[in-house]
Amino acid sequence: MKPALVVIVGPTAVGKTKTSIEIAKAFDGEIINSDSMQVYKGLDIGTAKIKEDEKEGIPHHLFDIRIPDEDYSAADFQNDAQRKIKELHDKGKLPVMVGGTGLYIRAITHGYEFTDVAADPEYREKLEAYAQENGVEALHEQLKQLDEKRASQIHPNNVRRVIRALEIHHTSGSLESPTNQSEEESPYNLITIGLTMDRERLYERINLRVDLMMEEGLLEEVQSLYESGVRNSQAVLGIGYKELYAYFEGQCSLEEAVTTLKRNSRRYAKRQLTWFRHQMEVEWFDVTNGSINEKIPSILRFVAGKLNPESN
Structure with a gap:
């Protein structure tokens, strides 16, 4: 148990x-x-x-x-x-x-796996703070500005996935994750x-x-x-x-x-x-x-x- x-x-x-x-x-x-x-x-x-x-x-x-x-x-x-x-x-x-x-x-x-490839805990924290201060829609809009198609695949309320997508772009320049991400x-x-x-x-x-x-x-x-x-x-x-x-x-x-x-x-x-x-x-x-x-x-x-x- x-x-x-x-x-x-x-x-x-x-x-x-x-x-x-x-x-x-x-x-x-x-x-x-x-x-x-x-x-x-x-x-x-x-x-x-x-x-x-x-x-x-x-x-x-x-x-x-x-x-x-x-x-x-x-x-x-x-x-x-x-x-x-x-x-x-x-x-x-x-x-x-x-x-x-x-x-x-x-x-x-x-x-959360903070040692994943393309992980940036400090940047992730900034995004989390931004979401709590400005709202999930404002955070989702950042993703939409980078890739409207990718943003359409993630609901604004799924903050974890929005943050992950932005984090991957921040560290790798791409919105594609190099690893399989799943809810643990x-x-x-x-x-x-x-x-x-x-x-x-x-x-x-x-x-x-x-x-x-x-x-x-x-x-x-x-x-x-x-x-x-x-x-x-x-x-x-x-x-x-x-x-x-x-x-x-x-x-x-x-x-x-x-x-x-x-x-x-x-x-x-x-x-x-x-x-x-x-x-x-x-x-x-x-x-x-x-x-x-x-x-x-x-x-x-x-x-x-x-x-x-x-x-x-």
Whole structure:
């Protein structure tokens, strides 16, 4: 039987952190970060990183493992996360992976091959970020500009194949793959939970979260990063940092920066939902009405059923 892996996905501000804690407590689990920004030390408020007193004694892994001026690729994450998952399985713990970076999650759940001929992980990450920021249609349009026939063979929502085609062209100058590409079966007994809510309600939560981040010291956090001399790194290109960098560089007022931050966060949440709905098989739980606490019992029953299917 395949080893179990719980994955919790969904847009920013929907309640993934609380859910991960409850699942880990119920099933003797430990939590693995799969958010590309939360790997960085010092990027706490802007990434909504879990606080120490919120962990409830549950071990957390792959948080704060890089300094802000270091790069960290999806291939790096794949290596680190696969090793950590095996380590947890070896000691009888249930790995619970939580986060919102689609490429990182797919790299684990379906084993992206980063050593393929014509592979370029950094370029692939740029395309993934572009898709989440600008939408799958905009990414597909890039492919269409290169080869309209090839683009017509790939649905815009099949982001994995669009990215692969663009990556192959980038490295080889051709849209033809030198190797046979196919969907790989996951090496895990995947238990994938998605949290969602009414878009208007989600956007309200995102706007409120940004206001709370500012009250908690986001401006000072970004100022410290800015004054340390970190520029053009992966860390400062993230939402919550690039907008305030524009303020510190005199490109906009603080009010304009916060407005842009809220807008970009809302857009990112929309991209996240689109990604997870089309790239993964997910059991969705709508948390629009009431708090996440009200959904926890049904989520725990779902996980229990997947871990012990013979008991159903």
